[in-house]
Amino acid sequence: MRDVYTTIDGSVTAPKGFSAAGVACGIKVKGLDLAVITSDLPASVAAVFTTNLAQAAPILVSRDHVATGGGKATAIVVNSGCANACTGEDGMSHARAMAQLTATALGCDVNRVLVSSTGVIGVKLEMSKVERGISEAVGSRSSDGGPAAARAIMTTDPFPKEIAIEVNSDAGTFRIGGIAKGSGMIEPMMATMLAFLTTDAKVEPRLLQRALGAVSDRTFNAITVDGECSTNDCVFALANGASGVELGESDFDVLVDALLQVCEPLAVGIVRGGEGATKLINVRVVGATSDFDAKRTARAIANSPLVKTAIHGGDPNWGRLVAVAGRSGSAFKLDGAAVRIGSIELFANGRPYDERAPAVAEYLKGKEIDIEVDLGTGGNGASRMWTCDLTADYVKINAEYRT
Amino acid sequence: MRDVYTTIDGSVTAPKGFSAAGVACGIKVKGLDLAVITSDLPASVAAVFTTNLAQAAPILVSRDHVATGGGKATAIVVNSGCANACTGEDGMSHARAMAQLTATALGCDVNRVLVSSTGVIGVKLEMSKVERGISEAVGSRSSDGGPAAARAIMTTDPFPKEIAIEVNSDAGTFRIGGIAKGSGMIEPMMATMLAFLTTDAKVEPRLLQRALGAVSDRTFNAITVDGECSTNDCVFALANGASGVELGESDFDVLVDALLQVCEPLAVGIVRGGEGATKLINVRVVGATSDFDAKRTARAIANSPLVKTAIHGGDPNWGRLVAVAGRSGSAFKLDGAAVRIGSIELFANGRPYDERAPAVAEYLKGKEIDIEVDLGTGGNGASRMWTCDLTADYVKINAEYRT
Numbered sequence: 001m002r003d004v005y006t007t008i009d010g011s012v013t014a015p016k017g018f019s020a021a022g023v024a025c026g027i028k029v030k031g032l033d034l035a036v037i038t039s040d041l042p043a044s045v046a047a048v049f050t051t052n053l054a055q056a057a058p059i060l061v062s063r064d065h066v067a068t069g070g071g072k073a074t075a076i077v078v079n080s081g082c083a084n085a086c087t088g089e090d091g092m093s094h095a096r097a098m099a100q101l102t103a104t105a106l107g108c109d110v111n112r113v114l115v116s117s118t119g120v121i122g123v124k125l126e127m128s129k130v131e132r133g134i135s136e137a138v139g140s141r142s143s144d145g146g147p148a149a150a151r152a153i154m155t156t157d158p159f160p161k162e163i164a165i166e167v168n169s170d171a172g173t174f175r176i177g178g179i180a181k182g183s184g185m186i187e188p189m190m191a192t193m194l195a196f197l198t199t200d201a202k203v204e205p206r207l208l209q210r211a212l213g214a215v216s217d218r219t220f221n222a223i224t225v226d227g228e229c230s231t232n233d234c235v236f237a238l239a240n241g242a243s244g245v246e247l248g249e250s251d252f253d254v255l256v257d258a259l260l261q262v263c264e265p266l267a268v269g270i271v272r273g274g275e276g277a278t279k280l281i282n283v284r285v286v287g288a289t290s291d292f293d294a295k296r297t298a299r300a301i302a303n304s305p306l307v308k309t310a311i312h313g314g315d316p317n318w319g320r321l322v323a324v325a326g327r328s329g330s331a332f333k334l335d336g337a338a339v340r341i342g343s344i345e346l347f348a349n350g351r352p353y354d355e356r357a358p359a360v361a362e363y364l365k366g367k368e369i370d371i372e373v374d375l376g377t378g379g380n381g382a383s384r385m386w387t388c389d390l391t392a393d394y395v396k397i398n399a400e401y402r403t
Numbered sequence: 404m405r406d407v408y409t410t411i412d413g414s415v416t417a418p419k420g421f422s423a424a425g426v427a428c429g430i431k432v433k434g435l436d437l438a439v440i441t442s443d444l445p446a447s448v449a450a451v452f453t454t455n456l457a458q459a460a461p462i463l464v465s466r467d468h469v470a471t472g473g474g475k476a477t478a479i480v481v482n483s484g485c486a487n488a489c490t491g492e493d494g495m496s497h498a499r500a501m502a503q504l505t506a507t508a509l510g511c512d513v514n515r516v517l518v519s520s521t522g523v524i525g526v527k528l529e530m531s532k533v534e535r536g537i538s539e540a541v542g543s544r545s546s547d548g549g550p551a552a553a554r555a556i557m558t559t560d561p562f563p564k565e566i567a568i569e570v571n572s573d574a575g576t577f578r579i580g581g582i583a584k585g586s587g588m589i590e591p592m593m594a595t596m597l598a599f600l601t602t603d604a605k606v607e608p609r610l611l612q613r614a615l616g617a618v619s620d621r622t623f624n625a626i627t628v629d630g631e632c633s634t635n636d637c638v639f640a641l642a643n644g645a646s647g648v649e650l651g652e653s654d655f656d657v658l659v660d661a662l663l664q665v666c667e668p669l670a671v672g673i674v675r676g677g678e679g680a681t682k683l684i685n686v687r688v689v690g691a692t693s694d695f696d697a698k699r700t701a702r703a704i705a706n707s708p709l710v711k712t713a714i715h716g717g718d719p720n721w722g723r724l725v726a727v728a729g730r731s732g733s734a735f736k737l738d739g740a741a742v743r744i745g746s747i748e749l750f751a752n753g754r755p756y757d758e759r760a761p762a763v764a765e766y767l768k769g770k771e772i773d774i775e776v777d778l779g780t781g782g783n784g785a786s787r788m789w790t791c792d793l794t795a796d797y798v799k800i801n802a803e804y805r806t
Contacts, residue, residue, distance in 0.1 A: 054735065088753045121725070121726065226708045227708070228708070306631055347489065394798075
């Protein structure tokens with residue numbers, strides 16, 4: 001049968017056997033700033049970490065715990081308001097202590113706890129606050145605490161990003177939940193991309209890791225707000241098997257498709273909530289000699305300040321798209337190239353159709369904009385990126401920080 | 404003796420045997436929009452072209468003329484207000500006609516004329532206007548027409564970029580002049596980087612090309628306003644020998660150093676006049692394993708919207724610099740890394756010196772900002788890039804174009 005996905009409430013606590021909490025312990029001036037997500041049973045774990053070489057202490061500690069935890073994890077502990085990055089040996093001690101405090105409260109091994117932080121770089125955690133927060137969060141966690149956790153990981157995010165689905169597949173019925181935060185790609189606008197996923201399906205750690213990698217490439221690694229990559233980015237997935245449904249090698253596609261149902265809206269939500277963003281832009285590149293080339297060009301377009309400002313201004317400026325495609329490093333043939341905005345072709349076969357510009361200008365008044373660029377090579381390479389427009393508010397938010 | 408450089412008036416017509424003019428022929432709504440630069444004697448020519456694969460017609464025609472002109476050129480003809488890019492076969496005919504009209508008026512071979520355009524992409528030249536402009540410019544050109552030419556190539560540039568120097572060297576006394584325009588990296592804000600250089604030294608075309616390549620890498624290729632690369636970028640150099648001074652292989656360093664004296668202020672001038680710019684930022688990266696790595700990181704920093712907005716806001720935000728260095732793709736060691744703004748070290752040996760932030764905030768109120776990032780590898784690789792801050796005006800200028 002065709003898999004059926006039903007959206008349900010509860011985010012990361014919608015799958016069976018998961019609890020969560022979000023509490024305020026004073027790391028931020030106000031609001032929830034510490035979350036725990038726990039599994040009743042040891043869960044298979046998979047993780048994707050930032051590629052930034054300036055890695056924050058919690059990233060280093062979580063990497064170590066994923067490597068030494070035997071493929072299992074029991075809890076994730078996260079704080080917002082302080083990235084615990086560029087904090088030297090003290091920072092490492094603090095990240096380890098966050099894991100240890102959580103492990104002690106839960107009665108599990110320390111390497112079964114993953115740690116994550118987001119917030120200001122170069123500032124140390126006040127551990128007395130963190131200790132109080134962990135104690136309170138572990139004590140108050142519940143099976144409907146997912147939404148509070150989604151709020152506790154927010155920094156400059158204008159809204160929480162959370163989703164849960166129930167999947168009806170041949171393998172059985174199971175659930176997946178997820179939460180994420182943005183909203184620039186990087187701190188110190190206290191912004192880092194984090195996402196935490198839970199499922200009550202039973203999945204071996206290696207299979208979960210493969211699926212998470214494949215899905216991340218098509219979702220979290222296919223979005224950009226400002227082209228920056230944080231010191232603290234990470235995605236964690238926990239699979240605890242509480243539904244009794246087991247997904248094996250032959251169910252890989254089921255797992256990937258189901259994770260996509262959760263990760264795509266979370267990733268797109270991060271872009272929608274991007275700093276200063278007013279429009280969601282879906283960039284598709286086709287006609288490339290390879291998917292690699294297509295993704296490179298899609299990324300160049302999605303990060304182009306001239307494209308992003310043109311969309312912001314509602315300007316049907318195909319010339320900027322052709323120019324970025326030409327400089328992107330991918331094979332490109334101007335004679336065969338084409339630019340479509342919405343469903344309207346503005347440039348094709350080496351010539352513009354400027355008489356169609358007014359219709360495109362009308363389309364650009366919308367909040368969701370589709371752009372398609374054909375690189376004109378005749379190849380089958382294709383890729384997609386999501387981005388947002390570049391606005392004066394982005395500049396304002398990022399120029400006025402701390403001043 | 405040590406070479407002595409004296410700044411003089413006259414830009415491209417300061418060297419002997421060059422004439423120029425800038426006229427208004429109606430391509431732009433108002434202002435000068437067509438320039439010619441001519442040499443009394445056939446001059447050795449060197450050229451650097453955009454690497455964008457979407458190349459404008461004048462770029463293709465000038466490439467051809469440089470290749471077939473026997474290393475010599477007599478004139479450069481340039482219009483602003485229309486890029487003649489993405490204009491198909493008609494565009495090629497128009498670019499060839501610009502060269503032919505100039506060649507006929509001067510009585511030289513067509514492949515001794517280089518053509519350049521800057522302005523809106525995808526719009527065709529009105530050749531009746533161009534024809535009138537070329538006729539008027541060739542007829543009115545003079546040995547003090549350089550400054551008018553500098554103004555005729557401007558688009559959104561807030562001020563002209565022009566310079567001339569007299570060089571006293573062991574090889575003799577000669578002059579170099581140059582003009583350039585910005586001011587985004589790309590049209591359709593009608594912006595493309597163009598630079599035209601003249602010298603009355605006698606230099607063989609191959610030596611001139613080698614010197615121009617070396618100097619461009621350290622000047623025009625070491626600046627960025629918004630990371631974009633135009634369809635029309637080009638730098639042309641003409642050496643006509645009218646001073647009687649000949650620079651041979653053994654004078655290569657003299658030539659490079661002298662060209663640097665002209666090209667660096669022109670390049671920096673383009674950044675100073677960048678769209679919306681209020682501050683000039685000099686980014687230096689040291690401690691890299693190679694110059695290549697250093698340049699890659701310097702470029703990433705110079706294009707980082709978070710760095711550029713932080714400088715705009717006067718925020719001593721070393722964390723953003725560390726984060727960009729870490730994601731730039733170059734070898735990086737956080738423990739050995741350092742960040743200096745002005746002469747003040749804000750981060751070193753893995754720890755911040757936030758007590759120095761107020762002094763840096765004061766420094767950041769200035770208009771010229773030096774940033775130095777040490778990648779901490781212990782290597783000798785170093786590089787420099789110039790950029791400007793990212794402001795709400797940049798967004799405004801580029802969002803409101805054509806709307």
